[in-house]
Amino acid sequence: MTDPVVGIISIILGLIGDTLDELFELLGLPKWLYLPTFIAAVTLTFLLALVLDILFIIWMERKVIGRIHHRRSITETGPVGFLQNVADLIKLLVKEDVYPANADKFMHYASPILIASIAIIPAVLIPYGPQTFFMRMSTSVVLFFAIATLVPGIVLLAGWAGNSKYSTIGAFRAGLQLISYEIPLSLSILGVILMARSLDFYRIIEAQSNVWFAILQPLGAFTFFVVSLMELERSPFDIPEAEGEILVGWRTEYSGLKFGLFYAAEYFKFFIASAAFTALFLGGWHGLFFDSVIYFLLKMHIVMLVMIWVRVTFFRPRPDQLVRISYTKLIPLAILNLLWVVLINPFVLPLLY
Amino acid sequence: MSVEDIKNSTIRELSAALGADVEKRDLKWDKYVGINLLKPERLPELAKVLKKIGYAQPVLITAIDKPSDGVIELVYKFNRMDSKVMAWVYTSVNRDDPRIPSITPFWRAAFPHEIETYDLMGVMFDNIPDLRHVFLPWDWNLGFPLRKDWDPNEAKKYPWWEKTREFYDPFIIPSDEGDDIYYVSIGPQHPAVHGSFRLILKMRGDTILEAWPDFGWVHRGVEKLAESKTFDQIIVYTDRLCYGSSISWNLTYSLAAEDLLGVEVPERALWFRVILVEMQRIVSHLLWLAALMADLGTFHSMFLYPIREREKFLDLFEKASGARLTYSYIRIGGVGIFKHAEDIPESWFNDLRNVLTDFKHKVKEYLDMTEASESFHIRTENVGVLRGKAAIEAGATGPVLRAAGIKYDVRKIDPYLVYDQLDFEVPVGKRGDVYDRWWVRINEMLQSVRIIEQAIEEMPKQGPLRTKVPPAKMRGSGEGVGRTEDPRGEAIIYIVGNGRNTPYRIHIRSPTYINLSLLHFLLRRAKFADIAAIIGSLDPCMAEVDR
Numbered sequence: 001m002t003d004p005v006v007g008i009i010s011i012i013l014g015l016i017g018d019t020l021d022e023l024f025e026l027l028g029l030p031k032w033l034y035l036p037t038f039i040a041a042v043t044l045t046f047l048l049a050l051v052l053d054i055l056f057i058i059w060m061e062r063k064v065i066g067r068i069h070h071r072r073s074i075t076e077t078g079p080v081g082f083l084q085n086v087a088d089l090i091k092l093l094v095k096e097d098v099y100p101a102n103a104d105k106f107m108h109y110a111s112p113i114l115i116a117s118i119a120i121i122p123a124v125l126i127p128y129g130p131q132t133f134f135m136r137m138s139t140s141v142v143l144f145f146a147i148a149t150l151v152p153g154i155v156l157l158a159g160w161a162g163n164s165k166y167s168t169i170g171a172f173r174a175g176l177q178l179i180s181y182e183i184p185l186s187l188s189i190l191g192v193i194l195m196a197r198s199l200d201f202y203r204i205i206e207a208q209s210n211v212w213f214a215i216l217q218p219l220g221a222f223t224f225f226v227v228s229l230m231e232l233e234r235s236p237f238d239i240p241e242a243e244g245e246i247l248v249g250w251r252t253e254y255s256g257l258k259f260g261l262f263y264a265a266e267y268f269k270f271f272i273a274s275a276a277f278t279a280l281f282l283g284g285w286h287g288l289f290f291d292s293v294i295y296f297l298l299k300m301h302i303v304m305l306v307m308i309w310v311r312v313t314f315f316r317p318r319p320d321q322l323v324r325i326s327y328t329k330l331i332p333l334a335i336l337n338l339l340w341v342v343l344i345n346p347f348v349l350p351l352l353y
Numbered sequence: 354m355s356v357e358d359i360k361n362s363t364i365r366e367l368s369a370a371l372g373a374d375v376e377k378r379d380l381k382w383d384k385y386v387g388i389n390l391l392k393p394e395r396l397p398e399l400a401k402v403l404k405k406i407g408y409a410q411p412v413l414i415t416a417i418d419k420p421s422d423g424v425i426e427l428v429y430k431f432n433r434m435d436s437k438v439m440a441w442v443y444t445s446v447n448r449d450d451p452r453i454p455s456i457t458p459f460w461r462a463a464f465p466h467e468i469e470t471y472d473l474m475g476v477m478f479d480n481i482p483d484l485r486h487v488f489l490p491w492d493w494n495l496g497f498p499l500r501k502d503w504d505p506n507e508a509k510k511y512p513w514w515e516k517t518r519e520f521y522d523p524f525i526i527p528s529d530e531g532d533d534i535y536y537v538s539i540g541p542q543h544p545a546v547h548g549s550f551r552l553i554l555k556m557r558g559d560t561i562l563e564a565w566p567d568f569g570w571v572h573r574g575v576e577k578l579a580e581s582k583t584f585d586q587i588i589v590y591t592d593r594l595c596y597g598s599s600i601s602w603n604l605t606y607s608l609a610a611e612d613l614l615g616v617e618v619p620e621r622a623l624w625f626r627v628i629l630v631e632m633q634r635i636v637s638h639l640l641w642l643a644a645l646m647a648d649l650g651t652f653h654s655m656f657l658y659p660i661r662e663r664e665k666f667l668d669l670f671e672k673a674s675g676a677r678l679t680y681s682y683i684r685i686g687g688v689g690i691f692k693h694a695e696d697i698p699e700s701w702f703n704d705l706r707n708v709l710t711d712f713k714h715k716v717k718e719y720l721d722m723t724e725a726s727e728s729f730h731i732r733t734e735n736v737g738v739l740r741g742k743a744a745i746e747a748g749a750t751g752p753v754l755r756a757a758g759i760k761y762d763v764r765k766i767d768p769y770l771v772y773d774q775l776d777f778e779v780p781v782g783k784r785g786d787v788y789d790r791w792w793v794r795i796n797e798m799l800q801s802v803r804i805i806e807q808a809i810e811e812m813p814k815q816g817p818l819r820t821k822v823p824p825a826k827m828r829g830s831g832e833g834v835g836r837t838e839d840p841r842g843e844a845i846i847y848i849v850g851n852g853r854n855t856p857y858r859i860h861i862r863s864p865t866y867i868n869l870s871l872l873h874f875l876l877r878r879a880k881f882a883d884i885a886a887i888i889g890s891l892d893p894c895m896a897e898v899d900r
Contacts, residue, residue, distance in 0.1 A: 316650030
């Protein structure tokens with residue numbers, strides 16, 4: 001059975017195409033401008049969808065955390081408080097732009113834009129459905145994690161540009177976090193790549209048509225899950241931001257729209273990390289009866305729910321303890337997973353594809 | 354050893370060591386031993402003898418300004434870990450040039466008291482390592498506020514407004530000790546300091562080399578204010594001593610004032626007071642738990658669970674006193690009038706029983722979130738260790754001292770109210786780290802539940818709840834002391850009267866002030882991220898420090 005979402009998407013694309021056709025005819029624009037305009041229109045449409053989804057995610061997170069906290073959370077603005085995020089967004093937009101006297105002005109303004117724009121790029125590398133993807137390339141996994149690794153570098157820049165001690169401490173903590181999660185991250189992906197025999201997300205998801213990699217290599221899935229929490233800088237691994245210790249660390253000096261961009265980047269990362277977990281370990285679009293984008297989105301949001309649950313449950317380790325956890329627990333686990341994959345790889349081949 | 358033996362041996366040892374320079378002073382309490390020291394310069398010798406024969410801490414140092422005699426009288430109170438006997442040493446120094454040798458070099462616990470006495474009363478302590486202003490600004494030279502002839506208008510001459518930026522700017526601290534050493538200023542506004550005090554840290558990398566706490570950001574001069582208020586008006590100030598434990602401070606003050614004024618409290622009121630202060634202990638510890646957990650992470654879920662239970666206790670307080678935070682409910686002569694009722698209604702006790710039953714289940718929930726989680730253990734174990742003798746030496750009291758393995762609780766050592774008729778245990782830790790302080794306080798809450806349950810059963814069902822003290826009789830001379838176990842440590846209020854309806858001098862021993870001055874030791878060699886855990890484990894209440 002074909003994916004019903006594909007039909008919807010083709011209708012949307014058709015609508016965009018028809019509108020542009022009429023517009024070009026009406027205004028008499030040159031033919032060569034058509035393709036760039038079409039691409040821009042499609043990108044904006046999907047960006048809008050992403051932003052809507054992120055508004056939903058933030059709403060979900062606030063509601064779920066409120067329930068866990070035994071409080072009601074947002075209720076007033078809009079139905080069940082859904083418009084509260086929009087109100088918050090407007091508040092951030094109209095805030096005064098505060099710029100610290102000692103800051104490096106160029107980097108201070110560049111880093112929020114850089115971080116928000118880079119954090120979203122990996123979203124185009126993930127195939128959301130069998131026919132629904134932006135691009136397919138043979139090394140998409142490598143490119144995906146290469147771009148994701150850039151973000152802590154910009155965090156370091158952002159904290160350094162603030163030129164305050166708390167920001168600098170937070171920024172260096174982000175750097176410390178990077179060196180502690182990068183190795184187990186690569187090792188845990190390696191298991192998936194070895195099993196699927198490909199560096200392409202599409203092939204990796206196709207390989208899980210019968211059985212998910214989370215079942216075949218649970219250790220790898222666990223390691224990747226913990227490591228993605230570290231990469232997201234969310235509680236319990238919100239060490240660079242630790243509110244009770246260094247206020248909000250590298251973000252201390254940023255307010256208003258700049259803070260809003262950091263906030264958006266955090267949720268882009270959240271989106272992308274859970275999408276990567278779904279693609280690598282939870283079989284992507286594969287589901288009961290038919291393959292669909294719906295399954296992908298459903299699994300992705302369930303992963304997010306678990307991450308939110310973890311967020312309100314565990315205590316934050318110290319930076320030195322984080323490195324210790326990573327080097328003495330996660331790396332051995334990832335290597336163990338790799339050995340396991342090498343051991344069972346000949347026997348699981350008939351199960352794949 | 355009995356009380357009499359300790360008192361006699363104290364006098365004997367002191368006479369042997371100092372000869373005619375000491376003489377026995379008659380106090381109105383049998384359990385305390387009074388000593389007059391005629392030559393203040395021999396104080397260190399006296400203190401060394403007291404330390405040798407088992408006195409543990411200089412628990413309180415007070416200065417009383419007496420312009421008519423031209424002297425400042427100093428009162429040193431030394432406590433013991435094994436008995437209720439306290440040695441009270443009285444000595445007088447010349448008012449124009451008040452000098453006395455410091456006992457800090459061999460008895461660290463005296464340090465916060467001595468610098469406070471210097472700060473507010475202007476007594477110079479010789480040989481003290483670091484004599485500086487603690488509550489007043491560091492460059493203050495406009496007199497000493499607690500002296501009787503000090504004009505409050507003097508304070509207006511200080512350029513407060515110009516100094517503000519200098520105080521708050523964290524960049525004023527020089528760092529010319531090499532590239533790898535830097536200074537960080539934590540506070541005065543920072544979530545980890547639970548109020549406003551400043552902590553100056555000398556750091557290398559992520560490790561703290563030295564830490565200096567800096568108090569006095571919200572100092573209100575309650576001791577000075579109280580000198581112009583009548584005894585019953587002061588109750589309202591004692592509420593504001595600590596927003597977390599108002600009733601405990603009401604009680605400490607009431608005990609001191611009743612002691613001074615000679616007021617008898619009816620039996621039933623004593624029992625009801627026990628219920629109230631133990632409820633306050635639970636409330637205060639819940640607030641502490643919430644604040645510590647918020648600092649350690651969990652995105653505030655362990656912050657909101659204790660607050661949820663705290664609200665239920667606050668509802669009960671509200672039913673009784675009408676207020677949720679500043680109760681003014683324990684008063685001189687008994688307790689206040691129950692809101693909208695002649696007597697305590699039975700329904701209030703039923704509500705209390707239900708809340709307690711529920712609370713005991715909820716404590717298990719806290720344990721599931723904390724003790725069952727490895728992430729809690731790694732953050733708290735072997736962090737901020739202060740153990741055994743070192744804790745006594747440094748002056749710690751309350752849960753901090755008990756976590757260090759010393760079984761010292763004023764409720765057991767020197768029982769007040771009806772604590773000697775109640776059956777409860779004193780939880781004691783082993784290692785003296787943040788985890789043990791957490792463990793001790795959790796168990797104290799459970800012991801408080803036990804005490805309240807007993808008190809509800811054994812409390813007389815009928816009888817008056819207060820002795821009416823007419824304003825005309827609210828005058829007293831001499832001394833009065835209230836010594837209680839506050840949720841944060843040993844609280845003492847010492848009142849000196851001179852026959853008027855206002856106290857001549859009132860001194861408040863704040864346990865948090867002494868415990869927070871331990872940060873200088875606790876933070877040494879700690880990591881930056883441990884600051885929140887260590888400060889939180891001391892249960893700071895800045896309103897009480899800056900009293």
